[in-house]
Amino acid sequence: MNVYDSVKMANLLAPFGYKMTHKMEESDMVILNTCHIREKATEKVYSELGKIRDYKKEKATKGRGDLITVVAGCVAQAEGEEIMRRAKVVDIVVGPQSLQNLPELITKLSRENKAQIDLNFSPVAKFDNLPDELHNTTISSFLTIQEGCDKFCKFCVVPYTRGAQYSRPLEEVYREALLLASNGAVEITLLGQNVSAYEALSANGENKKLTELIKMIAKIPQIQRIRYMTSHPNDMDDDLIALHGYEPKLMPFLHLPVQSGSNKILQDMNRKHDVDHYLKIINKFRAARPDIGFSSDFIVGYPGETDQDFEDTCRLVKEVKYAQSYSFKYSPRAGTPASIKEQVSEEIKTQRILKLQSIITEQQQAFNQSFLSQEIDVLFDRIGKKNEQIIGKTPHMQSVYINEGNHLLNKIVRVKIKSIGTNSMKAEIINNEEVVAA
Numbered sequence: 006m007n008v009y010d011s012v013k014m015a016n017l018l019a020p021f022g023y024k025m026t027h028k029m030e031e032s033d034m035v036i037l038n039t040c041h042i043r044e045k046a047t048e049k050v051y052s053e054l055g056k057i058r059d060y061k062k063e064k065a066t067k068g069r070g071d072l073i074t075v076v077a078g079c080v081a082q083a084e085g086e087e088i089m090r091r092a093k094v095v096d097i098v099v100g101p102q103s104l105q106n107l108p109e110l111i112t113k114l115s116r117e118n119k120a121q122i123d124l125n126f127s128p129v130a131k132f133d134n135l136p137d138e139l140h141n142t143t144i145s146s147f148l149t150i151q152e153g154c155d156k157f158c159k160f161c162v163v164p165y166t167r168g169a170q171y172s173r174p175l176e177e178v179y180r181e182a183l184l185l186a187s188n189g190a191v192e193i194t195l196l197g198q199n200v201s202a203y204e205a206l207s208a209n210g211e212n213k214k215l216t217e218l219i220k221m222i223a224k225i226p227q228i229q230r231i232r233y234m235t236s237h238p239n240d241m242d243d244d245l246i247a248l249h250g251y252e253p254k255l256m257p258f259l260h261l262p263v264q265s266g267s268n269k270i271l272q273d274m275n276r277k278h279d280v281d282h283y284l285k286i287i288n289k290f291r292a293a294r295p296d297i298g299f300s301s302d303f304i305v306g307y308p309g310e311t312d313q314d315f316e317d318t319c320r321l322v323k324e325v326k327y328a329q330s331y332s333f334k335y336s337p338r339a340g341t342p343a344s345i346k347e348q349v350s351e352e353i354k355t356q357r358i359l360k361l362q363s364i365i366t367e368q369q370q371a372f373n374q375s376f377l378s379q380e381i382d383v384l385f386d387r388i389g390k391k392n393e394q395i396i397g398k399t400p401h402m403q404s405v406y407i408n409e410g411n412h413l414l415n416k417i418v419r420v421k422i423k424s425i426g427t428n429s430m431k432a433e434i435i436n437n438e439e440v441v442a443a
Contacts, residue, residue, distance in 0.1 A: 006196050007078055009147040011038045014077065014104055021108060029060055034073040034111075039080035041162050045336065050080050051092060058094040073097070073111065077104055079166035083340075085124045100124040101167060102152075126168050144415045145230075145386045145398075146190040150178045150218065151197030156237060158264075159275045159342040160304060160335065163198050170198075172205040175213045175221070182222045191417065192230035192384055193222060201236035201245065216244045223254045229417060230384065230400070234260045238278045241286050250293035256400045257294050258328065261286070262302035266321030267314035270307055274343070280321060287325055298328030298372060298401040305361055306335045306354030308346035315357050322364050328372040328401055330365045334358055373403055373430060376422045380435060384417045385410065396429070404429040 014036060015025050026032055035057050040046045054074070061072040075097040076088055082100035089095060097110050103123040110121040153168040154161070182193055195218070197203060203215040219231055231254050238261060249255055261283075265271050268279045290297050303318060322330070334354040337344035376399070383405045385397035393409045397418075406429055407413070407420060413434070420432035 006147070006149055006152075006198070007038050007040060009149045009196055010078070010101060010104055011036070012147075014038070014107055017105065017107055018111075021111075029057070032072065033070065034075065036075040036077055039076060039078035041079035041083045041166050041338070047080050047084070050076065050088075054092040054094055058092075061094055073114065075099065075107070077101070077107075079162070082124055082166040083162060085122050089120055089122065096120055098122040098124070100126070102126050143386065144189055145192040145194070145384060146185045147194050147196050148178065148181055148185065149173070149196045150215075151200050151203045154198045156199065156239075156277070157275060159273065160264075160307065160338070162338045162341060165340060167198055170202060172197075172203045175205050175207045175218060178205075178218060179221050182225060182228070186225050186227040189415075191227065191415075192232070193228055195219070195222075195231070195233040197233075198235065199237050199240060200233045201240040201242075214242070214244070216242075216248050219248060219252065219255060223252055228254065230254060230256055232256050232258070236261050238263065238276075238283050238286050241289075243289070246286075246289045246293050249290060249297060256402075257297045258300070258401045259290065259297060260300045260302075263321065264302060264304050265307065265310075265314065266318035267310070268317075270310055270314050273309055274304075274307065280317070283321075284324070299325060300327055300329045300331070300402070301325075303330060303332040303361060304335050305332055305358040306349040308335070308343055308348055310335075310349055315361075319361060319364060322361065322368070326372070327365060327368050328403075329369045332358055332361050332365060370425070370427070372401075373425045376403070376430065377425055378422060380419060380421050381405075381432075382417050383420050383432065385413055386415060388414065405432050406430075407432050407434060410434065 023034065029035060037050055037053055039050050057072070057074055061074065064070065064072050073096050074094050076095050077099045078101055081088065081098045085098045085100070088098050096114055097107070097120065099107055099110060100123065103125045106123050110123055114121050151170070151172045153170045154163045155170045157164055185193060195215070201215055203218065205213055207213050215233065219233070222228060222231055236259070241261070249257070263283050264274060264276060266280055271279060287299065303322075305315070335343075335349065337348065381399050383397040383399055385395045385407070387396040388394070388411070389396045389406050391408065393411050394406055395410045395414050396404060396406045399405055405420065405422070419435045421435055422430050422432050424431045
């Protein structure tokens with residue numbers, strides 16, 4: 006979602022003469038678009054601001070003008086005044102629901118010669134005022150359809166930094182999908198903090214859910230792949246599950262966070278589902294689409310987690326057999342209910358996460374090995390580190406690379422998997438066959 010917001014900020018600034026660069030020494034403005042989910046990400050913001058401060062001084066000393074420094078995103082929303090107090094290098098702080106006001110804030114900064122802050126909460130205003138023009142469309146593009154969350158899991162800051170659950174109007178999302186397609190997008194990932202809870206009124210006043218939206222987007226000829234993330238188990242309805250069985254453009258891969266395999270911990274987290282419910286959802290998906298792959302999120306060392314609770318998580322992982330997963334040590338977030346509970350020691354957290362990640366890695370490697378010598382369609386969307394090397398992703402989100410293939414960048418190509426590495430798979434082209442030309 007931060008990638009989506011970053012693209013929107015670039016589009017907002019393009020009419021004012023700004024263009025993207027990833028080299029700080031070329032920049033007149035630096036925007037840190039931040040995440041507040043974990044403490045490490047927050048502290049990294051201040052570390053980066055230290056580097057920017059040094060560059061800003063160097064730029065001014067050499068007579069190359071001033072550097073505007075912007076902190077955007079969820080850290081900005083959560084710690085706006087603290088950022089201004091702690092990092093004098095910052096010129097503008099803008100929250101994720103106020104980014105549409107960035108050009109105005111830049112103008113006020115210049116006119117008033119003082120730092121600006123905007124942390125207003127209105128997702129409706131945000132989307133109503135974002136530009137339709139697209140300057141940074143990629144072959145694989147993100148599209149935010151829903152923001153905020155009403156679940157209030159006790160470890161999570163999203164309701165406090167992104168606000169209440171809000172779904173964008175159906176036709177508005179569809180128009181943006183058409184615009185992305187006309188600008189070269191072949192794959193679209195629909196985004197939301199709880200995307201499976203998407204529900205919005207259509208132009209004729211009917212309630213439409215994620216299933217109907219996906220069906221609409223699937224009718225756009227240029228769009229060949231559709232994904233969505235992130236989902237909550239409680240909002241996976243039967244219509245959406247069934248859609249995976251008959252809509253070929255909907256990719257056979259789903260990120261479905263569970264966080265823990267212990268019913269006690271799930272209850273403490275306020276997840277509002279148990280392990281049995283989660284497994285029933287998994288089994289329904291596999292019945293509809295037998296080749297579907299799953300990923301998940303796991304929090305290790307949540308307050309009150311015992312050895313047995315952790316073993317329950319390991320048991321769940323072994324039962325589901327994930328294609329990939331993400332696991333994290335619990336990180337207390339100020340203002341969340343879990344942060345005030347008695348914490349599990351760092352030593353125990355480390356022991357547990359190493360064991361869990363070992364199981365997850367073994368499962369991922371086994372899943373990837375099942376594709377050895379198989380033919381598969383890969384969307385190549387990145388240039389690799391080696392000369393003439395390009396990197397892409399399979400329908401199951403595996404990373405695949407081929408050498409001497411620059412002419413196939415931004416295309417979906419049929420390849421044969423030749424070898425399996427730790428984090429990627431090497432492939433060769435089959436008869437140089439191009440499935441889709443971007």
